[in-house]
Amino acid sequence: MNVITNNQLKATVALAALQEVVDPEIGLNIVDLGLVYQIDFDEANRKLYCTMTLTTQFCPMGESITHAAAEALKACFAGDDVIVELRFDPPWNHEMISEAGREFLNNK
Amino acid sequence: MFGGVNDTATSNTTSHQVVLPFYGYASLAYLAATLLLAFSSNAFTGHYFHPHILTITHIMALGWGTMMILGASYQLVPVLIERKLYSPVMAQISFVLAGLGIPLLCYGFYIFNMGWPAQFGGWLILSSVLLYLINLAISMAKSQEENVHAFFVFTATLWLLATVVVGLLLVYNFTHPLLPRSSLDYLPVHAHLGIAGWFLLLVIGVGSRLIPMFLISKYSHTRILWWIYGLINGGLLSFIGFFLYSDNRVWLLVPTAAIAIGLLLFALFCYRSYMQRIRKKVDEPMQVSLLSVLMLFLPLVFLVVILLLLIFGPAGNTLYVSAYGFVILFGWITAIILGMTFKTLPFIIWNKVYHLLAGRQKTPNPKDLFNESVFKWMSLAYLAGFVLFCGGILLQNQIVLQAAAVLLLISSVLYNWNVIRLLLHKPAVV
Numbered sequence: 001m002n003v004i005t006n007n008q009l010k011a012t013v014a015l016a017a018l019q020e021v022v023d024p025e026i027g028l029n030i031v032d033l034g035l036v037y038q039i040d041f042d043e044a045n046r047k048l049y050c051t052m053t054l055t056t057q058f059c060p061m062g063e064s065i066t067h068a069a070a071e072a073l074k075a076c077f078a079g080d081d082v083i084v085e086l087r088f089d090p091p092w093n094h095e096m097i098s099e100a101g102r103e104f105l106n107n108k
Numbered sequence: 109m110f111g112g113v114n115d116t117a118t119s120n121t122t123s124h125q126v127v128l129p130f131y132g133y134a135s136l137a138y139l140a141a142t143l144l145l146a147f148s149s150n151a152f153t154g155h156y157f158h159p160h161i162l163t164i165t166h167i168m169a170l171g172w173g174t175m176m177i178l179g180a181s182y183q184l185v186p187v188l189i190e191r192k193l194y195s196p197v198m199a200q201i202s203f204v205l206a207g208l209g210i211p212l213l214c215y216g217f218y219i220f221n222m223g224w225p226a227q228f229g230g231w232l233i234l235s236s237v238l239l240y241l242i243n244l245a246i247s248m249a250k251s252q253e254e255n256v257h258a259f260f261v262f263t264a265t266l267w268l269l270a271t272v273v274v275g276l277l278l279v280y281n282f283t284h285p286l287l288p289r290s291s292l293d294y295l296p297v298h299a300h301l302g303i304a305g306w307f308l309l310l311v312i313g314v315g316s317r318l319i320p321m322f323l324i325s326k327y328s329h330t331r332i333l334w335w336i337y338g339l340i341n342g343g344l345l346s347f348i349g350f351f352l353y354s355d356n357r358v359w360l361l362v363p364t365a366a367i368a369i370g371l372l373l374f375a376l377f378c379y380r381s382y383m384q385r386i387r388k389k390v391d392e393p394m395q396v397s398l399l400s401v402l403m404l405f406l407p408l409v410f411l412v413v414i415l416l417l418l419i420f421g422p423a424g425n426t427l428y429v430s431a432y433g434f435v436i437l438f439g440w441i442t443a444i445i446l447g448m449t450f451k452t453l454p455f456i457i458w459n460k461v462y463h464l465l466a467g468r469q470k471t472p473n474p475k476d477l478f479n480e481s482v483f484k485w486m487s488l489a490y491l492a493g494f495v496l497f498c499g500g501i502l503l504q505n506q507i508v509l510q511a512a513a514v515l516l517l518i519s520s521v522l523y524n525w526n527v528i529r530l531l532l533h534k535p536a537v538v
Contacts, residue, residue: 021467024458024474026324026387056321058186060121060455064463071467094326094386105324105387 003031004038010077011039014048017076021068024061028104030069034096037087047081048073053092062086122182124460126199128531130179131453133207134445135527137171142513142520149509152501156430157292159220166217168437169302170210170233174268176445177310178202178240180452181261185247188257188317194246198239205236213279222282230276237272241265256333260313263341267305274298297351303407303436304344304367311444312336312374315401319378322394322451323385332377339370357418364411371404392480396447396487403440407432431501438516439494446490446523454478457530465535477533478526486522489515 005011018036019029030036030052038051050073054062066084073082097105141164148160182199186192193199209232216226244265248258275298278291287294316333319325343366350359378401382390390398410432417425454474462471493515500509 024466025322025455027473056187057190058121058192060183060187060459062121064459064466067463068467075467094324097324097386102386107388 003036005040007041007043010041013076014039014050014073017072018050018069021065021072023055023065026055026105028097028101030065032098032101032104034098034101035065035092036069045081046079047083048077050082050084051087052084053087055092057088057091121186121459122193122199123196124456126193126196126203127179127183127456128460129200129203129207130175130182131449131456131527132531133203134172134176134179135449135524137167137175137210138442138445139520139524141167141172142517146510146513146517149497149500149513150506152430152434152497152509153504153506155426156433157295159217161430161433162217162220163214165433165437166210166214168441170206170213173307173437173441173445175203175206175210176449177307178206180448181244181310181314183452183456184314184318185244185258185261188261188314189248189251189255190253191247191251194243194250198243202236202239202243205232205239209233209236216279222279226279227276230272230279234269234272234276237265237269241269256330256337257313257317260309260316260333260337263337264306264308264310264313267301267309267344271298271302271306274301297348299433300344300347304340304347307436307441308367308404309337309340311441312340312370315397315444316374316377318448318451319397320381323381323390324387325381325385327377327381327384329377329380332373336370336373336377339366339373343367343370357415360415360418364408364415368408371408375401375404391451391475392483392487393447393450397444397451398447400440400443400447403435403443406435406439410435427501427504431498434501435498438497442490442494446487446519449523449527450475450478450483453527453530457533461533461535472536478530482522482526486519486526489522490519493517493519 003011003015015031015036019031021030022028023030023033023035026033033055035054036050036052038049040049040051041047042049050069052066052069054065059065066086070082070084073084074080144160144164144167148164151158151160182193182196209229212225212229213233214229216222216229244262248262251258274294277286278294278298281287281291281294312333320327343363346366347360347363350363378398382398410428414425414428414432417428454477457477458471458474465471493512496508496512496515500506500512
């Protein structure tokens, strides 16, 4: 799934940071799992908006995953205000897992 | 700079403070039941209506199975219905009530005195179930979407309420004849309300959501789940009707067939979920959980044998009734709990200990919080103990029964070792 962004270059850096955030149950990072929908940058106000989802709306690990995503982005864009928003439309489904993610799950 | 998580859902999971006491209590109940089994295994060579067998049965059904399911469902129901649990306080009160009621009731069975401890214990358990039901009903009423899993869980809880009400009536019937027949005559109804109504419906309702979720399966088939729902509820209702109002035991084959078809459909559902999984490697707790689906068919075999003996001959069936009860409580229910404990508890503990550390520093994986090798030995001791004990009942061999009971005791000690290790886990930086 392609991540929507208003700054491709910075989004690449953000996605690399988010690849360090792993869903503890599945063992796969949240980017390849397809949880990250959109990353936008408000350059003037130094704000970063990350819109993501969870595999299920009331995922018991949800708080940890979103917290870890916010921390990873804060570490990467020091000084920026990081806002992680959850969206459940469209809901996550297995089609959102990337090829690399599928390969990982095939071998794991 | 201040960073935040703008969310609508992340803080909606039930607190570990509500859930963990249920896990701790259930683990100790399993230990108590296997300990009692080790000291009373010779009781299984006689009639099943024996004080120690009744005590073990109720420790297993209430202390182990029900307490674990109540705790896990307080955590999982919000996932199933996609709504927050209405009242964590009600959940905590339900724990205290059941936690006090179960030992009182079991003590009554142990000394075989249906006086105040058993009666008061029964009332406490009934109050706990009512609180659980109300909490569930209000939580589900707020859910906007029709959800087959929620129907399973809610209906299962109604059957649990019916089981406890009938059980309490049977306790009173010993000292005050409230029912037209003796309490022993109603035991099959009481037992099957609990087995098929409570445990089976609940396990299928939750399992049909969790199994595809943990396997990351592409498979989804809501209609098959509605068929299972109809077959099991229809089977159970017809069983009650035929059992109470017909002397012709041949009719009992009808509900048995309905439930058997329901089980076959559930096995098919699990098989298709397994075959269409994206995650290829199936971890050990999940393997044990899947094994428990197959173990569902073992009681069915015993049930058919019991029915055939009932229909075709005057031959006694107490041996098979004991085996039937054993394969349900120590087989199917225990296998699913042994497996699912280590698919849920490590995540609850991980969330409790590490959720604020995630992303800031390396944290261990949830599955690293328990000892996998202890889990393997526990599974082996359990499987060997289970198979041997079944054999011991059928062969009526006390030595085999005693050896098997010791193996089951070892499995419960190892299970408790891992659970205590999890419950006492302190933050570790990797």
